[in-house]
C-alpha cells in the first residue's frame with residue numbers, strides 16, 4: 339500500500355461554510371423548515387431558468403421524483419427501458435407495479451439502442467424510460483418519432499444530465515417528462531434532492547399533491563401519496579451550489595480534457611463519445627477496457643488502482659436486469675452490448691478539485707499495468 343493520499347471516485351461540491359451559515363440564518367427567524375418555504379420557491383424559479391425548462395417541481399431525492407412521475411403519468415403494463423443504469427430506474431418501474439422490458443444499448447453512446455426499441459413494443463407497452471447515462475444524451479429525436487408512431491409516453495432519467503443542452507434546448511424539455519437527481523455525488527447537489535421537469539402543468543400539479551401525501555386542503559386528501567418534499571436546508575444548499583455550478587463544471591471539464599489527453603493514445607481503452615450540438619456537463623469519465631488489446635482487464639485496473647488508494651467504480655455493473663430479485667428471468671444473450679460494456683467499463687475519479695497531478699498519477703498507474 340502506497341503512502342499517497344486517497345483519491346475517491348467523487349467528492350461533493352460545497353459552498354464555503356460561512357456562506358451557508360449566512361444563507362440558513364433566515365430559517366431561524368422564520369422557523370419555516372419545509373413545505374414550500376421561501377428558499378424552496380426561490381430555488382424552483384432559479385432552476386427553471388438554469389435548466390431552460392417550462393415547468394419544474396422539486397423533490398426530496400431523484401428516485402422519488404421518478405417513482406412519482408411514473409405514477410402521475412398513469413403508465414400501465416410494460417415499459418421499455420435500459421438495464422445499463424443505476425438501480426433506481428428499474429426499481430421505480432417495478433415499485434409502480436409495471437413490467438420493465440429491457441432493451442439493449444448502443445455500442446457508442448451506451449444509451450438505449452433506438453434500432454431495437456420497436457421490436458419490443460407490444461399491445462401492453464405504455465412508455466419508454468431511457469437514461470442519459472454519464473451525461474451522454476439519448477437519441478431524443480428518434481425516440482420521439484417512435485413514441486409518436488405507437489402512442490407511447492417518454493420519461494427520461496436525466497439524473498446524470500444536469501445543465502446539459504441539445505441544440506440550445508434544456509435536456510429536460512425532451513419527452514413528456516424528465517427527472518433530475520441532486521444527490522451529493524452528482525454534478526450539482528442539494529445534499530439529496532431531485533426534480534421533475536415537463537411541459538404539462540397538470541402533471542406538475544398532480545406531482546405537487548402526490549409528494550405531500552395527496553393533501554389538497556385541510557379536509558381533502560385526493561391521492562394516496564407518500565412524503566417526498568424538499569426541505570429548506572436542502573434548498574439553501576441548492577441555491578448556493580447553483581451559484582458555483584458553472585465554475586465547478588468548468589473545473590471538471592479540465593479534468594476530462596487531461597484524461598482524454600493521457601488516455602486517448604492508449605490502445606485498448608475507449609473514451610466516452612463527444613456528441614455534436616451538445617453542451618456537456620463533464621459528469622463522469624467512463625473508460626471501456628478491451629482486455630485483449632490492453633493486456634489487462636477492467637477488474638485488473640480497478641484492483642491495481644485500489645492498491646494505490648485510488649477508488650474507481652464498476653459503474654454500471656452488474657446490469658439491473660441481472661439483479662437477484664429477478665431470479666434469472668432476463669437472459670444476457672438478449673442484451674449482448676449492455677452485457678459486454680458492463681464487464682469492461684470503469685468510471686474514473688472525477689470532481690472539480692481533482693488536480694492535474696492526481697489525474698497524471700491515476701493515468702500513469704493505468705498505463706503501467708499495460709506494460710507489465
Ligand SMILES: *Cc1c(COP(=O)(O)O)cnc(C)c1O
Pocket residue numbers: 399400401402423424426427469495497498518519520521530531532
Ligand atoms: C442518482 C441516480 C438516480 C437516483 O437519484 P437519487 O437522487 O439518488 O435518488 C436515478 N437514476 C440514475 C441513473 C442515477 O444515477
